[in-house]
Amino acid sequence: MRGQRSTVWIATAAAIVSLLMAALAQWQETGVAAGGDRWFASLCLAVYFVGAVGVIVLGVGYGRLLGVVTSIAARFLAPPSALDRPHGSGTSNALTEAVDAHLADGDRTVRHLREELQDLQVRSRLSERQKRHVEAILYSLRDAVLVVDGSDRLLMANEPAAKLLGFDAAHACHEPLAEIIGRTHAEFVELLRQSRCNRTEATKRELVFTQGDRPRAFEAIISCVQEDGKTSGVVAVLHDVTKEKEVAQMKNDFVSHVSHELKTPLASITAYSEMLADGEAGDEETRKEFYAVIQNQAQRLNRLIEDILNISRIESGLIKVKKEQASLTILIEEQMQMIRSYAEEKNITVTSGQPIVYDQVHVDKDMISQVIINLLSNAVKYTPAGGHVTVGTEVDEAARLVRVTVTDTGVGIPEDEMGHLFEKFFRVSANNKQAKGTGLGLNLAKQIVEKVHDGRMFVTSKVGVGSTFGFELPLATAEQAAAV
Amino acid sequence: MANKVLVADDEIHIIHVVAIKLRNNGYEVIAANNGLEAYDLACREKPDIVVTDYQMPLMTGIELITKMREDERTKDIPVILLTARSFAVTQEQQESLGVSSCLSKPFSPKELLKTIQDILYQRQLAVKC
Incomplete structure (x- = not known):
């Protein structure tokens, strides 16, 4: 561009010099040849001079116009910062500035729109992501x-x-x-x-x-x-909330049952001690009888509390277990001796089957004794007078376990209640009326057999015929037997 | 003539201690250790008052009272209910069944005696009026 502008200036200057040279030549020729027509020569010189001035003006104007056009072209072709601004003034400068301002505005608008588009795209992606998160949460x-x-x-x-x-x-x-x-x-x-x-x-x-x-x-x-x-x-x-409600109900039942069971022996203790304190036991024999009742009921209270605590300890894994080699036949016989007086009161016979040859088990003797007495006392409790309770033992050599069964000729258990027998505080509805009980004995027995001794509890029953409750325990291994 | 009290409870020790307390204070005591037996006794012996446990085999205390109220021979006999379940019987239930008093276990034999005396006294007054 600069080259073109210089060429214009050089051409303009050459035209002016040519015109001035032609005017001078005309003036000299006219003056010398005519010898006196000086007026005509002066007129020619003036015309040439005016022509030269016109060429100068046109040259300057063309030069400026070229500058403006060049500037506009440059604006279109290059970013504004890179453009060499013309140093002209007046109309062409104003025009350049207006065009520059307009272009800058357009540029800003484009930039702004581009930013908004990016922002919208980011928001859209975020929104889509949030929707997916919500869906993922919802579906999980x-x-x-x-x-x-x-x-x-x-x-x-x-x-x-x-x-x-x-x-x-x-x-x-x-x-x-x-x-x-x-x-x-x-x-x-x-x-x-x-x-x-x-x-x-x-x-x-x-x-x-x-x-x-x-x-x-x-x-x-x-x-x-x-x-x-x-x-x-x-x-x-x-x-x-079905389970929560069931648990809440179970808790309520538990508290209700426990308080009832604790209050029953406590009622006797309270009443008898008050009678003693008030001197209502007239003679020594009556006083002794009262003391015996109080002692008996205190022991009952203690057993109940121990049962509850043992269940809780087994469930939480905090119970102390002292396993040792034991003869299952002896453990059963000891508990049968304990139950006989109660059975005789009810006119129920308690017998055992043929003793097994090998009856060694590795158990906590107190716990297994508790299981046996619980099963025996239940059998006697729910068997009408004149009935029978039979204790059986058998060994399954193949499975290396011993099976103990307590069979009664009692009232039996309805089929729909069989599944709940080992639940805490569950009592067969018909049994509620027949005899008292805490509903803890079978649950404790199951926990002792299955959780503490890796055994299995089972039950079969028929209403009106009787029930068989039993458990299986692993036989003592040779190492356990040799360790004795 | 001594007032006759029927005591129904499946806890033999409770029957025993209540019987001693009442006999020491001039009452005649008859006892039953389940609800069914208590109902039979109530019909036959027509006691002046019945003291019954809430939870009993064969027939609960509530069932016993309901049955007594339905029977012409026993419908007017006042009943005291003993219960180890404090909230087992609501006030409305007591009123609808015509339970004269409800005592929570453990109870005081003295308190039971006083309750029996009060109820029988009120009853005598009502008869005189």
């Missing part, structure tokens, strides 16, 4: 979760919700909830509708749903999604 929850929009149409539901409420999550989306589950779960649908209408932030309600054939209790937490003062949707979380 065990609780049933479903979301409806402001018109009670299903927006989202996880698998537990679909399973609980009985619909196909893949095909139910955007369908009105009332159409999906309205017939089967009208109460729940109505609860969602009411929460949305009332704009309740969070409602808690306990609802019962049937899963399989079993009614299950659910805590429903309904939260409304507010947007610009309107409810745009409702989120419902259904948490299964």
Whole structure:
């Protein structure tokens, strides 16, 4: 560009010099040849001079125009910072500045739009990621979760919700909830509708749903999604509280049972000691009898507390176990001796079968004795007068274990209650009326046999015929026997 | 003539101590160790008052009272309920069954005696009026 402009200036200067030279030549020729027509020669010189001035003006104007055009072209072709600004002034400068400003504005707008686009893209990615997170959380929850929009149409539901409420999550989306589950779960649908209408932030309600054939209790937490003062949707979380309620009920039953069982011997102790203190036991014999009752009931209280503590210790793994070599026949015989007086009171016979040859077990003797006495006392307790209780033992050589059975001719246990027999404080409903008991004995026996001695408890029963309770224990190994 | 008290409890020691306390104070005592036996005795012996445990074999204390209230021979006999389960019987239940008093185990024989005396005294007053 600079080269072109210089060429223009040189051409302009050459034209002016040529015109001036031509004027001078004309003036000299006219003056010398005509010899006196000086007026005409002066006129020619003036015309040439005006022509030269015009060429100068045109040259300058063209030069400036060329500069402006060059500048504009440069602006288009190169970034503004890289451009050599013309040092001219006046109209061309103003034009350049206006064009520059306009281009800068456009550039800023483009930059701004580009930034906004990037921002939107980032937000969109974040939003998509958050949605995936929410979905991942939703689908990994065990609780049933479903979301409806402001018109009670299903927006989202996880698998537990679909399973609980009985619909196909893949095909139910955007369908009105009332159409999906309205017939089967009208109460729940109505609860969602009411929460949305009332704009309740969070409602808690306990609802019962049937899963399989079993009614299950659910805590429903309904939260409304507010947007610009309107409810745009409702989120419902259904948490299964059946187990919690059962545990709470078991705790209540436990406390109730324990307090009842503790209070019974305590009632005797309190009453007899008050009678003694008030001098109501008139003679020495009566006083002795009262002391014996108090002692007896205190021992009963102690046994009960020990049972409860032992169960707790076994469950928590804190019980101290002292295993040693023992003859199972001797342990059984000792406990049979203890139960005989009670059985005779009820006119029940207690007998044992053929003794086994090898009866060595590696056990905690006190614990296994407790198991045997629990089974024997239950058998006597629930057998009507005149009945029989038989204790049997047999060895399974192949399995290297010994099996003990206590069979009675008692009332038997209904089939539907068999599965609960070893639960804490469970008592067969018919037995509740027949005899007293804590409902701890069988649970303790099972814990001792299975948790402490790696054995197995079992039971068979028929109502009106009788029951057989038993347990299996591993026989002592040769090493254990040799260690004695 | 001595007032007759029927004591029903499956804890033989409780029957024994209550019987001694009452006999020492001039009452005649008859005893049963389950609800069914208590109901039979109540029908036959027509005691002036019944003291019964809440939880008994064959027939619970509540079942005994319900059955007594349904029977013309026993419907007006006052009943004292002994229970080791403090919240087993609500006030409404007591009223609807016509339980005169409910004592929690462990109980004081003196308190039981006083309760029996009060109930029988109120009853005598009511009869005189």
